Amino acid sequence: MQVLLDENTLREGVDRLAQQIEERYRGKKLTLVGVLLGSVVFLADLMRRLTIPYGVAMISSRQMATEDNRPGHLVIHADSLMPEVKGRHVLIIDDIYDTGETLWELIPQFDEFNVSSVHSAVLLRKKGRQRVPVAPDFVGFEIPDVYVVGYGMDYRGYYRNLPYIASLSPEEMANFRENDR
Numbered sequence: 591m592q593v594l595l596d597e598n599t600l601r602e603g604v605d606r607l608a609q610q611i612e613e614r615y616r617g618k619k620l621t622l623v624g625v626l627l628g629s630v631v632f633l634a635d636l637m638r639r640l641t642i643p644y645g646v647a648m649i650s651s652r653q654m655a656t657e658d659n660r661p662g663h664l665v666i667h668a669d670s671l672m673p674e675v676k677g678r679h680v681l682i683i684d685d686i687y688d689t690g691e692t693l694w695e696l697i698p699q700f701d702e703f704n705v706s707s708v709h710s711a712v713l714l715r716k717k718g719r720q721r722v723p724v725a726p727d728f729v730g731f732e733i734p735d736v737y738v739v740g741y742g743m744d745y746r747g748y749y750r751n752l753p754y755i756a757s758l759s760p761e762e763m764a765n766f767r768e769n770d771r
């Protein structure tokens with residue numbers, strides 16, 4: 591495991607994002623929409639840095655039965671913690687932009703809520719992995735194409751509690767045992 595972004599670096603990055611978000615949304619009706627589960631630590635820190643008023647919503651992904659059995663298909667659940675977002679400026683908050691499929695699937699789903707705008711903020715963006723023509727509007731850090739954990743992000747349910755972000759090598763992932771955590 592190798593530390594990529596330590597606590598101080600993360601704090602500076604979230605501060606920077608909060609400033610950019612405030613500049614963009616000051617005087618507007620903003621609702622942050624966190625994508626569960628990986629974004630919760632980032633969302634909580636961002637919330638404490640923002641000094642403008644905002645609403646908060648949470649949405650979750652679920653495994654959908656698709657023909658090709660592709661996992662992670664994202665839908666906005668009826669039981670999501672979604673307050674009224676009609677006429678509001680939605681800012682989707684996610685931990686990491688990888689292929690972009692998540693945002694690609696999520697953004698059009700806000701149309702039916704009659705929102706004023708939909709944009710996105712991610713803490714991390716992996717280089718060279720994008721597969722869709724939609725990119726995040728606010729990015730904390732660009733990272734290489736490695737698997738990362740910590741600061742809310744997991745590997746098989748572990749490491750979400752790390753206060754920093756670290757990369758796991760393919761070997762570490764292959765050798766993962768519960769007592770390694």
Ligand code: 5GP
Binds near residue numbers: 686691693744
């Ligand atoms: P995308 O839809 O952009 O391909 O993937 C975004 C989602 O995939 C992230 O929100 C996250 O849940 C998961 N993901 C992608 N790369 C990583 C990674 O390196 N580590 C972890 N823990 N999750 C990842």
Ligand code: MG
Binds near residue numbers: 627628
């Ligand atoms: Mg995610």
Ligand code: MG
Binds near residue numbers: 628744
């Ligand atoms: Mg995960």
